[in-house]
Amino acid sequence: MTASSSSRVAVIGAGIVGLAAALEIQRSGHHVILIEPDEPGGRQSASYGNGCWLNPGAILPISLPGLWRKVPGFLLDPTGPFVIRWRDLPGLAGWLLDFVLAGRNWRLVEACARTRFELCRSAVDEHIALAQEAGVPELIRREGVMYVYLDRSEFLAEERVWRMRREFGVAFSEVGEAELRAMQPELAARYRFGARLDGGAYVVDPGAYCRALAELVVRRGGERVIARASSFEFAAGQLQAVRTETGPVACDQAVIAAGIGSAALARQAGDRVPLISERGYNVVIPEPGFDIPCGLMPSDGLMGVVATRQGLRLAGQVELASVSAPPNWRRTEILQGFAGKMFPQLKIDETRVDRWMGHRPSTPDGLPCIGVSSGSADVFHCFGHSHTGLIQAPTSGRLVAALVDGRAPPLDPAPFSAGRFG
Ligand SMILES: Cc1cc2nc3c(=O)[nH]c(=O)nc-3n(C[C@H](O)[C@H](O)[C@H](O)COP(=O)(O)OP(=O)(O)OC[C@H]3O[C@@H](n4cnc5c(N)ncnc54)[C@H](O)[C@@H]3O)c2cc1C
Numbered sequence: 001m002t003a004s005s006s007s008r009v010a011v012i013g014a015g016i017v018g019l020a021a022a023l024e025i026q027r028s029g030h031h032v033i034l035i036e037p038d039e040p041g042g043r044q045s046a047s048y049g050n051g052c053w054l055n056p057g058a059i060l061p062i063s064l065p066g067l068w069r070k071v072p073g074f075l076l077d078p079t080g081p082f083v084i085r086w087r088d089l090p091g092l093a094g095w096l097l098d099f100v101l102a103g104r105n106w107r108l109v110e111a112c113a114r115t116r117f118e119l120c121r122s123a124v125d126e127h128i129a130l131a132q133e134a135g136v137p138e139l140i141r142r143e144g145v146m147y148v149y150l151d152r153s154e155f156l157a158e159e160r161v162w163r164m165r166r167e168f169g170v171a172f173s174e175v176g177e178a179e180l181r182a183m184q185p186e187l188a189a190r191y192r193f194g195a196r197l198d199g200g201a202y203v204v205d206p207g208a209y210c211r212a213l214a215e216l217v218v219r220r221g222g223e224r225v226i227a228r229a230s231s232f233e234f235a236a237g238q239l240q241a242v243r244t245e246t247g248p249v250a251c252d253q254a255v256i257a258a259g260i261g262s263a264a265l266a267r268q269a270g271d272r273v274p275l276i277s278e279r280g281y282n283v284v285i286p287e288p289g290f291d292i293p294c295g296l297m298p299s300d301g302l303m304g305v306v307a308t309r310q311g312l313r314l315a316g317q318v319e320l321a322s323v324s325a326p327p328n329w330r331r332t333e334i335l336q337g338f339a340g341k342m343f344p345q346l347k348i349d350e351t352r353v354d355r356w357m358g359h360r361p362s363t364p365d366g367l368p369c370i371g372v373s374s375g376s377a378d379v380f381h382c383f384g385h386s387h388t389g390l391i392q393a394p395t396s397g398r399l400v401a402a403l404v405d406g407r408a409p410p411l412d413p414a415p416f417s418a419g420r421f422g
Pocket of ligand 1: 012013015018035036037038039040041042044045046047048049050051052053054227228229230257258259260261262279280282315316317358359360361383384385386387388389390392
């Protein structure tokens, strides 16, 4: 059923994606019920511990041509930025194969990049507007994000990727050695080149940002139900309620935006979505002894480095393992080791360092799952944003809100359909 102005819409999950969707659905005039067992943007969510980057150039999927050659290394080198836990390999092999195949040629990668660009193109402005509406404009800094290379030849080796960004109109500037030193004197001498996305931004406290958005949903008349959704109740083909452990939550429509918890709910709505956790880690170092002028990512460490309110945050690592496997805190030591190489003067008080592990909700083809479910016209998907859900959240929210509302969508929803997985 198409939402009428009095529709009650349940949004399952209060990470950045669910919150952005909830606010857009409210803007369409509907009553929103946020179902979330934990604190919105709390430590359980990817939205808490991510790399904070709002990168308008995040158009490339992770799987690129030639990746298959690196898979044996992922299995054998436990210190690399991308690892697969042997004991979980049988359960992940199907996803991994689809992942490698999704990026098997540049034609597929370019098509994916074009679609991803649509989710990024206006996102920085949309985040700035959301933060302002929520009364927390100070949480977003529009100071750009920069990839840092050992030298310009490393940057040129990625020429195809940067050319694509240029063709999409994503502005960036090359930063030579002298300028780089002037911007960040603490950076190790071995880094001699940067590529800066001037339109980029970063969030200085993603957890607080989500909390502020959740408060805004409630201020605008939304309800908060502190419970875990488990399934749906239908009568005569229409959604009646979302079932939770504390009882049914009556609603006319529901949006599944539960991050890594979404696949089980999507199955209840008729879709088998191959969603796995690309587990990631962060380390936060309070009072590192210097400031950084923008978000940084070193080419050798592949981690986001950002000055957050709590300290210098290093976020990255991809660990393919089951959701329930215990964290491997050695991965945070790897991040910290890179930070030491990046900033030789870095001050670390080990007693104050915070470490975190969380789940990137990832589909194999680098695109989220957004759209109406196969099993019910009243249940919608909005999950699977993998490495870039922070930047992609506002546009994803606008898209799913239009579909819930029965309006013309702001972008073509076809590439995001759950049906693409067969
Ligand atoms: C290390 C790391 C670095 C990253 N860096 C960046 C970055 O720099 N930029 C960027 O754009 N993206 C980044 N990402 C990705 C981004 O953080 C995620 O894509 C995004 O946070 C996903 O948001 P979400 O709302 O879908 O999921 P989540 O934030 O995980 O939220 C899902 C919510 O659903 C709730 N939930 C789960 N199951 C249920 C249920 N059954 N019923 C009700 N609620 C439920 C959970 O409690 C949780 O609060 C990074 C991720 C990681 C891990």
